[in-house]
Amino acid sequence: MVEQAAVATGRRQRSRPLRVLIAKPGLDGHDRGAKVLARALRDAGMEVIYTGLFQTPERIARAAADEDVDVVGLSILSGAHNQLFPQIMQELRRAGLDDVLVVAGGIIPKEDIPHLQALGIAAVFGPGTPLHEIVAFIREHAPDRERGS
């Protein structure tokens, strides 16, 4: 129901579905949250590529590049975001992915957020964030590539 409302309000017209990579960097073995988000994005009509657990920054960038996604969603619970996220952003740039929208979710203390945003992570969603909010944010901020190359 909530999803339906988001579809009705937040949509920008695109001629193809958004492609989103959901990645689990680091060593925590909990991917319930990542999977719930993957399904929510699917139910919102997006094509979601889920990488599975224990991804390294290089592999995340490689998958994002080869799959040519519009959005990368990082899910992390281990507390290693301050180490891993800078590496991931660097690998994404190295792979030529300057225009992807990067968002993050999981357990991330408030005081770390400004630093992560400075790295180029567009939004950090805490554990309680309603899914439709994430969906709407992605719809709103995903790069509009229809005009670009």
Place this chain on the structure above:
Amino acid sequence: MSDLLARVRAGDRRALARLLTHVENRTPLGLAAEREFFRQTGRAHLVGITGPPGAGKSTLIAALAREARRLGLTIAVLAVDPTSPITGGAVMGDRIRMLDIASDDGVFVRSLTSRGRCGGLAPSLCAMAHLLDAFGFDLIVLETVGAGQDDVEIARLADTTVLVLVPGLGDHVQALKAGTLEIADIFVVNKADLPEAARVVGDLRSLQRLAGAASPHIPIHATVATTGDGVASLLQGILDHRTQLDATGQRLERLQRRLLSEVRFLALEALEERLDSALAALPENERAALVTRQVDPRTLAERLLKGLRLNLPLGSH
């Protein structure tokens, strides 16, 4: 824009990924690329891997990729996942099984959905495979869930079609729809670590005996995709199949058939699209005439067909 084509020609992998998106979505650039690169295709070995959901196709492809790399062959995978019929979205998890080879330059994995396009998935899939072929990958593997007619059609697009079966599907071998077994050049009984696997192999053998000596002998490979058992031999079987096709001259015959069916897919798709828009544009009085029985469906269908402008360029969406 055409800068992207130049970068792909120069072997830029990122540009390839981006151009694949254009090809998949039939953008003007994608259509131009299809034409441009077609002449450079024909070198790769196209392998279709199909089978019921959960048979271990993705795991098997990851294992095949490892073996292929050991032989020094490069490999690209196009993994097709079904789209949710309701939202058009999909979750694709094929990356999961590729961890150790995920950053190898000789391996390229791309997921796509069936997207419920009219004309099916085949036209986009063919075009993407051509581009990967032109880029220089030795093996191009198409993973599809062997469920519907569309998947059987897709399986036909490969040089070598591998049908993956598993134990535990009841009398699955017997229940396979007519036409499904016939598409296979190679049978795989995966999950050979499970007790019932020998029976599946046995069932396949007796089916082959029933089919008689006139029908071609199809090799059967037992594999455990999770450990890699039997996978080296399967890869060899796949490579041998193409060598055989070459030796008997069947490869050209198949290639022609395959490309013709690609032509048919494209034409059919364009036809369907135009038919649909002609139907949508049908004036209200003609619709009403159907209901009041002043015109019969066949007459109207013929009139619609005559009115279609079939000489427009393809892929206008």
